[in-house]
Amino acid sequence: MLKGEGNWREARRASARAAVLVAAWELVRADGPAALSMRELARRAGITTPTVYAYFESKNAIFDAMFAEAAQSFVELKAAVPTTDDPRQDLLAEARAFVEFCVSDAPRYQLLFQRSVPGFTPSPESYELAVSALEVTRGLLARNGVHDPRHLDIWTAVTVGLVDQQVSNDPDGDRWSRLVDDVTQMFLDRYATGGVSS
Amino acid sequence: MLKGEGNWREARRASARAAVLVAAWELVRADGPAALSMRELARRAGITTPTVYAYFESKNAIFDAMFAEAAQSFVELKAAVPTTDDPRQDLLAEARAFVEFCVSDAPRYQLLFQRSVPGFTPSPESYELAVSALEVTRGLLARNGVHDPRHLDIWTAVTVGLVDQQVSNDPDGDRWSRLVDDVTQMFLDRYATGGVSS
DNA sequence: GTCTATATAGCGATAGAC
DNA sequence: GTCTATCGCTATATAGAC
DSSP states (O other): OOHHHHHHHHHHHHHHHEEEEEHHHHHHHOGGGGOOOOHHHHHHHSSSSHHHHHOOSSHHHHHHHHHHHHHHHHHHHHHHHHHHHOOHHHHHHHHHHHHHHHHHHTTHHHHHEEEEEEEEOOHHHHHHHHHHHHHHHHHHHHTTTTHHHHHHHHHHHHHHHHHHHHHHHHHOOOOGGGGGHHHHHHHHHHHHTSOOOO | OHHHHHHHHHHHHHHHHHHHHHHHHHHHHHOGGGOOHHHHHHHHHHHOOOHHHHHHHHHHHHHHHHHHHHHHHHHHHHHHHHOOOOHHHHHHHHHHHHHHHHTTHHHHHHHHSSSSSTOOOOOHHHHHHHHHHHHHHHHHHHTTOOHHHHHHHHHHHHHHOOOOOOHHTTSSOOOGGHHHHHHHHHHHHHHHHTSOOO
């Protein structure tokens, strides 16, 4: 059963890669994306540096795999937000979930949404995954009568703004993240159907 | 004239320090705050590394001086925004100026408002300078009937959100920065006198 | 695949001559 | 104050034995 053995080997390899990524996330969560070092990563994973290179061809390949994991989590977060018959409540629920997603793991947020690693650009596939998650938000906004792409950009700016201020200026508190309800109401009162458009 | 000679020496020293900082800004503007290297800095400034240490005791001291310069520019920007008899127009003018200030020099924005240099924290004086600039904004908001500190936080989040999205996702365009007028209207229509407060 | 050992390069910072 | 020279360390990445 060569094919079965091949799959088994593949699974072993995948789980070994996953273990390296677990250690990578530990380091990045502790000291930020820029602090990831191959030596320290290997030490944390209980292997040596050359072994890391047996699974990832470069440090950027590790960042790309991490970016893809983060993007996948982001997509799943969007999918997990329940849909009701109240579009406003749905958007609010998504906003709360988004802010919590970012604030609860600031380094992941920095890797996914800011360009915080000099010299690293996500691969097109990984990036596309992250962008596609925006489609869910576009749909939620449409159900609230918001169709203008500019207003989608305003929405992302407003939510990201809360996250960025929270992470940068009050990393252990909730000074900005607690404002998500107010901000969502402000946005919807302005741009949801019935609001003025210029 | 020992005192005069002392002042002259001080001026020389200050201008030499300033020259180092000019080179530091060149490097940081080119490759981001994390890319600042003492060797490259010295090379760019036309001196050697030990000479840099004659003027700054460490790399972090350079970052702190840069932070102070950026904070000073920030304060001056706020002071330069003209005041009219129309509070809404004044806040709008300040918002436009702020976004332009950040977007036109993203690395400076990252150094000043994000925690983008691992291990660097601005000195209390430099930080206080940056915080004090917020007082101007507080006054502008008060003239618009916005007094709740939470609403000041919302205002900073909203403006920073535009900047962050612009810098992270469209660094050479104006996809988000052009929305500053819309966002300001949304904010004022919601929170300026006459708006609902809960 | 995993190791030891190392290549190659860069880093921040300092000693000591002048 | 400015230099040459260097310390001590870290970085990513690879060669080659097993």
